[in-house]
Amino acid sequence: MDIHGINKHIRLHHTKFGHDTHEHHHNTTVNDYASAVSEYKKTFASKKDVLEQTPDPAVRDLLLHMEQLGIETTFDRFDAQKPQCSFGLAGVCCRNCTMGPCKITPKSTRGVCGADADVIVARNLLRSVVAGVSAHGARGRESMLALKYASEGKIDIPIEGEAKILAVAGAFGLDTGNKTVKELAGEVADILLEDLSRTVPGPHKTLHAFAAKERIKTWAELDILPISPYHEVFESLHRTSTGNDGDWKNLMKQLLRSGVAFAWSSVLGSSIAMDSLFGLPNRSTSRVNTGALEKGYVNIALHGHSPILISEIVKLGRTEEFDELAKANGALGIKFYGICCSGLSSMYRYGGVIPLSNAIGAELILGTGALDLWVADVQDVFPTIMEVANCFKTVVVTTNDSARLPGAEHYGFDHDHSNLDHVPELAGKILNRAIESFANRREVPVHIPQYEIEAEVGFSVEYINRHFGGVKPIAEALKSGKILGIVNLVGCNNPRIVYEKAVVELAEILLKNNVLILTNGCASFPLMKLGYCSIKALEQTGDGLRSFLQDLPPVWHMGECLDNARASALFKAAAEAAEADIKDMPYAFASPEWSNEKGICAALSFRLLGVNSYHCVHTPTQGSDNVTEFMKNGTKEILGSSMIVDVNHIELANQLVADLKEQRKALGWD
Numbered sequence: 001m002d003i004h005g006i007n008k009h010i011r012l013h014h015t016k017f018g019h020d021t022h023e024h025h026h027n028t029t030v031n032d033y034a035s036a037v038s039e040y041k042k043t044f045a046s047k048k049d050v051l052e053q054t055p056d057p058a059v060r061d062l063l064l065h066m067e068q069l070g071i072e073t074t075f076d077r078f079d080a081q082k083p084q085c086s087f088g089l090a091g092v093c094c095r096n097c098t099m100g101p102c103k104i105t106p107k108s109t110r111g112v113c114g115a116d117a118d119v120i121v122a123r124n125l126l127r128s129v130v131a132g133v134s135a136h137g138a139r140g141r142e143s144m145l146a147l148k149y150a151s152e153g154k155i156d157i158p159i160e161g162e163a164k165i166l167a168v169a170g171a172f173g174l175d176t177g178n179k180t181v182k183e184l185a186g187e188v189a190d191i192l193l194e195d196l197s198r199t200v201p202g203p204h205k206t207l208h209a210f211a212a213k214e215r216i217k218t219w220a221e222l223d224i225l226p227i228s229p230y231h232e233v234f235e236s237l238h239r240t241s242t243g244n245d246g247d248w249k250n251l252m253k254q255l256l257r258s259g260v261a262f263a264w265s266s267v268l269g270s271s272i273a274m275d276s277l278f279g280l281p282n283r284s285t286s287r288v289n290t291g292a293l294e295k296g297y298v299n300i301a302l303h304g305h306s307p308i309l310i311s312e313i314v315k316l317g318r319t320e321e322f323d324e325l326a327k328a329n330g331a332l333g334i335k336f337y338g339i340c341c342s343g344l345s346s347m348y349r350y351g352g353v354i355p356l357s358n359a360i361g362a363e364l365i366l367g368t369g370a371l372d373l374w375v376a377d378v379q380d381v382f383p384t385i386m387e388v389a390n391c392f393k394t395v396v397v398t399t400n401d402s403a404r405l406p407g408a409e410h411y412g413f414d415h416d417h418s419n420l421d422h423v424p425e426l427a428g429k430i431l432n433r434a435i436e437s438f439a440n441r442r443e444v445p446v447h448i449p450q451y452e453i454e455a456e457v458g459f460s461v462e463y464i465n466r467h468f469g470g471v472k473p474i475a476e477a478l479k480s481g482k483i484l485g486i487v488n489l490v491g492c493n494n495p496r497i498v499y500e501k502a503v504v505e506l507a508e509i510l511l512k513n514n515v516l517i518l519t520n521g522c523a524s525f526p527l528m529k530l531g532y533c534s535i536k537a538l539e540q541t542g543d544g545l546r547s548f549l550q551d552l553p554p555v556w557h558m559g560e561c562l563d564n565a566r567a568s569a570l571f572k573a574a575a576e577a578a579e580a581d582i583k584d585m586p587y588a589f590a591s592p593e594w595s596n597e598k599g600i601c602a603a604l605s606f607r608l609l610g611v612n613s614y615h616c617v618h619t620p621t622q623g624s625d626n627v628t629e630f631m632k633n634g635t636k637e638i639l640g641s642s643m644i645v646d647v648n649h650i651e652l653a654n655q656l657v658a659d660l661k662e663q664r665k666a667l668g669w670d
Contacts, residue, residue, distance in 0.1 A: 044495075047078070053501055055505075055530055057451055058529070063364065066364065069391070087104075088620065090620065091124050094124070104117040113242065118624045126239075127240055129259065129604065130233040132597035134229070135379055135598050140271075147276055151189060160279035161275045161278060165185050165276045168209075189276075191206065194228075198230070202227075206265060207225070212582060225257070259601060259607075262601040267605065279349060281458035281463070282458045288454065289528075293354075293368060294335060295448070298333070300373045301365065303343070303385075305378050308423060309413070313427045313431060314350055318352075330438075337354050339362050341522075344457075357525060360495065360499060363382070366385060372438040377403065386406065456534060472577045475578035479669050482544035484660055488564065489506065490561065490589075490590070491521070491593055491594040492521070492596055492599055497649075502616050510653060514543075520557070520561055520563040521559075532553070533553050533555045537553055586664050591613070594617055607635055609641070612643070615643070615652075616646065632644075
């Protein structure tokens with residue numbers, strides 16, 4: 001039975017969260033999720049599939065190398081987990097209390113408390129969403145605090161984003177007369193922190209300053225304007241606890257409200273803090289992939305999502321003092337390499353930080369034996385990197401109390417960030433430890449697959465305004481058809497899908513159809529590694545897109561996963577220039593290989609804008625027809641967007657292109 005053809009016993013009666021008085025309070029009919037999930041599991045990739053089909057030859061090389069050494073990777077563990085739990089995939093397992101765990105089956109249509117499949121699936125999905133809200137919000141708070149403390153002189157970190165601070169202060173309506181940049185930075189930080197943690201109801205200032213008025217009106221009418229991420233996470237956990245919200249529609253309403261909080265505080269608020277503190281991206285060219293690893297240097301990997309300490313490590317590591325210290329210990333110097341988003345953030349701001357892999361491939365990079373020290377801050381750092389690191393005597397250092405690893409050395413912030421003023425001292429300790437590790441690892445064998453390419457990075461709305469003199473040329477290219485549409489192609493990877501294949505092959509189809517691609521985070525790595533972030537990739541685009549871009553790559557690398565904020569800002573600016581609402585524009589969000597809570601939230605953020613989302617991985621909702629239908633089509637009427645899921649990424653790409661054409665037709669552009 002195809003996952004799209006699940007027999008629907010329940011229909012969504014009132015899209016705008018209404019309650020049909022003729023509808024039974026509890027659904028006691030269980031859909032045939034077992035056969036649907038069984039068919040879905042048959043599509044899951046294996047390690048053998050990855051070896052045969054992954055588009056990056058360096059990945060294949062390192063997978064075989066690790067296998068020969070007998071070292072386990074994510075792909076081995078995914079195979080070992082098969083067959084995956086059908087109840088978990090369908091979202092019908094509840095363990096929120098200790099009367100269970102409960103699962104919904106034809107013989108047991110309700111949990112012990114009386115919750116049916118709709119309620120259990122909705123509760124589980126909401127809890128996943130607010131985990132994503134807290135993930136980006138927690139690491140964003142670190143940057144907001146650093147910005148505040150830097151403005152007050154409590155920590156010795158330079159405030160480098162003067163242009164960003166002035167622009168944001170203007171958007172917030174702050175009085176900028178006779179105030180220093182530091183003073184304005186402090187006021188901006190206070191607003192961001194207030195929006196993040198507000199408990200007394202009041203306007204979310206960042207949202208009202210930057211969101212499109214049409215969207216604010218829509219969200220207000222739906223009653224999904226948030227108080228703050230802190231409140232919505234708190235409230236969501238409360239209402240999904242024992243004996244609380246038993247109305248799946250009301251839970252979905254809270255899910256949307258939490259999504260708005262995620263978009264405008266956890267993402268945009270965090271992005272503003274980072275750009276204010278560290279400055280805007282710079283368009284630049286970077287070496288990419290394993291061939292850029294060099295023996296003989298003190299090689300340091302930067303892995304995670306928090307820029308505060310990472311930025312200081314990079315800056316300090318480039319000083320003459322540490323360069324000479326490395327050379328005194330027999331090294332040629334110090335080099336930095338990026339894993340996941342901390343590396344991307346440093347790369348586009350400082351240059352010279354070479355991106356190697358997203359989170360799923362981290363173990364493979366450790367398997368080269370070329371890394372002397374691995375800095376692990378927060379998020380997407382898998383515990384098993386310790387086992388691989390130990391095989392190659394690579395020192396792993398953790399830097400945040402939220403992300404400890406057994407066996408790792410810890411040089412980081414206290415849980416209350418009371419030692420943010422120790423950043424230079426901590427960075428110095430970590431660099432010294434890296435140099436010591438280099439001296440102790442000279443006999444470790446190194447295996448570096450020689451695959452390397454150059455990629456252009458550092459795109460932003462600010463850069464686009466400088467390059468084109470504004471966003472209007474993009475709007476005109478959209479209207480004329482030179483650009484068929486714009487797609488934000490992002491998302492972490494998932495071993496259910498052949499590693500990086502869906503991202504690459506979906507991109508190929510989009511480019512041939514003159515679609516401009518924006519990218520960031522984990523999905524950006526294969527696009528960089530395989531040449532799509534290069535001007536040479538214009539050879540693979542349609543004539544229209546090629547003639548418009550001329551000296552720009554057809555994939556614009558906007559940074560780390562937090563930089564979805566840059567993509568949404570471009571969507572808004574181009575829509576305004578085209579005098580259309582975002583929901584009517586030929587836009588799409590695609591995360592074909594998404595794998596975690598932040599991924600659900602990212603898609604939800606763009607859905608809330610009225611932008612369709614496209615995926616090859618199903619959300620765990622198949623156990624509830626109502627929630628599945630709501631997630632796929634229930635937001636079309638109220639928000640203007642749908643969720644399209646197809647495990648066949650080629651068909652998904654073709655559907656995306658067809659939908660962009662329909663949007664253009666509705667605008668009268670074709």
